[in-house]
Amino acid sequence: MTTVNAELKPGATSEIIEVTSEAPLVDQLKTSVSQNITPSEVEELPLLGRDVANLAYLAPGVKATDSYDPTKNRYAILSVNGQSGRNVNVTINGVDNKDNTVGGPVMQMPLEAVQEFVISTQLFSAANGRSEGAAINLITKAGTNKYHGSAFGFFREQQFNAENFYEKQPGGQKGPYSRQFFGGSAGGPIAKDKLFGFFAFERQREHTSISEDSLALSELQAAQAAGLAAQPSAIIARPFFENRYNGRLDYRFNDRETATTA
16 A cells, blocks of 8 residues: 655635726616717717707607707707606716706806716616706816817808808898807826816807898888888897806825816
């Protein structure tokens, strides 16, 4: 009989961490019906008037509805699953940004400041409560340890527009048209590894008009302004000017990060 004493030594432990950018097909912990707009989609999708709320139309059941405030007709007021625009809760980095009177957001965000856009239309959690219609949360861009920024400009002028039906009529006049969107963003470290800043600004400057039937307009104004020697105008001016801006400060303290948005 032969006895063999074998010595087993514990092997070295190893750990493999795999990082992937692909989203899982099924999120087992998710209960809400929502649409998450990625940063690349925010940058590349064309938006009318550069209104970030138009991204919500990518979600099923969302359509435009009338605003209760005529001064907000330029902004996207959303109807979700057939309901009014007043019951859509809007937050920016978790902070309330909802206009409880007429619906829609209170502060208009420059598109350059938006990192992510999420709209939840049904079955969202209590974290996105305060609404029976839908919940929209915007995440803004933040500064990093590297300086980065952007600049843009979109311009349309009268000489590139074709004449419409009324402008071609006798006595018609080509209405003034000038629209400019321009702005940019900048972000970077204020104190490396500790304090970061990001700022975005956007300016809209517009000189547009409405063309009217010169013959019908002349008869109407002549009747109303008889004896005043008033000259009818076939052009009704519609100027519009707006500034949009957003600033964010992030402070990291003992591996914990806090953010302040203005």
